[in-house]
Amino acid sequence: MVRETRYLLVGNLPEKITQDDVQDYFTRYGKIINIKLIKKNEGVVQGALLAFMDIKAASKAHNEDQKMDNCELKTAFTEPNRDETSLLEQWAKEAKELREAAAKRSAELAAKAAAEAKAKAKAKVTAAAAAAAAAAAEASAAKEKQQQQQHSQGPRDKHTDRNRMTMTQPEH
Numbered sequence: 186m187v188r189e190t191r192y193l194l195v196g197n198l199p200e201k202i203t204q205d206d207v208q209d210y211f212t213r214y215g216k217i218i219n220i221k222l223i224k225k226n227e228g229v230v231q232g233a234l235l236a237f238m239d240i241k242a243a244s245k246a247h248n249e250d251q252k253m254d255n256c257e258l259k260t261a262f263t264e265p266n267r268d269e270t271s272l273l274e275q276w277a278k279e280a281k282e283l284r285e286a287a288a289k290r291s292a293e294l295a296a297k298a299a300a301e302a303k304a305k306a307k308a309k310v311t312a313a314a315a316a317a318a319a320a321a322a323e324a325s326a327a328k329e330k331q332q333q334q335q336h337s338q339g340p341r342d343k344h345t346d347r348n349r350m351t352m353t354q355p356e357h
Contacts, residue, residue: 193243194263196232196276199254207233210253215242223273232273234263256280 195207204220211217216238223232237243243262251258259276 188262189240189244190262190264191237191240191243192263192265193235193237193246194232194261194272195235195251196259196261196273197256197280198230198233198258199256200229202230202233202253204233206253207235210251211235211246214246214249215239217242231277234265236265257283 195211198207202222204222207220207222208217214237217235218238219234219236221234222230223234225231235243235246237246247260247262251260257280259279261272
C-alpha cells in the first residue's frame with residue numbers, strides 16, 4: 186500500500202463509463218487535475234487514475250464509500266507511474282464473485298418462493314377436495330336418511346290412502 190498521495194486509483198467502475206462520468210462524479214471532493222482511464226485489451230474500462238489538486242481531496246474520496254450504477258467502487262492511493270493492474274484485476278475478480286453470489290442467492294430465493302407458492306396452491310386444492318368430499322358425504326347421508334324414513338313408514342298404495350280418506354269423511 187502506498188502512503189497518502191493526491192493520486193487515487195479507482196476500480197470496479199461500470200464498464201461503459203467515460204472520462205467525463207468519472208470527472209463529474211469525483212469533482213465533489215475537490216479539483217481534479219487529470220484522469221486516465223485504464224482499459225483492458227478489449228477496450229473495457231478496468232479502472233481510473235485520478236490526480237487531485239491536493240491530498241485532502243483525494244483522502245476524502247478514498248475514505249467515503251463510492252457507488253456508481255450499482256457498482257461498489259474501490260479506491261487506493263497510488264503513484265502516477267505505478268502499474269496497478271494486478272490490484273485492479275483483484276478488485277474485478279472480487280466484484281465478479283460478489284455478483285455471482287448475489288445471483289445465486291437470488292435464484293435460491295426465487296426457487297424457495299416458487300416452492301412455497303406451489304405448496305400453498307396444493308394445500309388449497311386439497312382443502313377444496315376435502316370440502317367437496319365432505320359435502321358429498323353429507324348429501325349421501327341425507328339421501329340415505331330420507332330413504333330409511335320412507336321404508337319405516339311402510340308401503341303405501343292408492344287403495345290404502347283412499348280407504349283412509351273414506352273412513353275419515355263424515356257421512357251425509
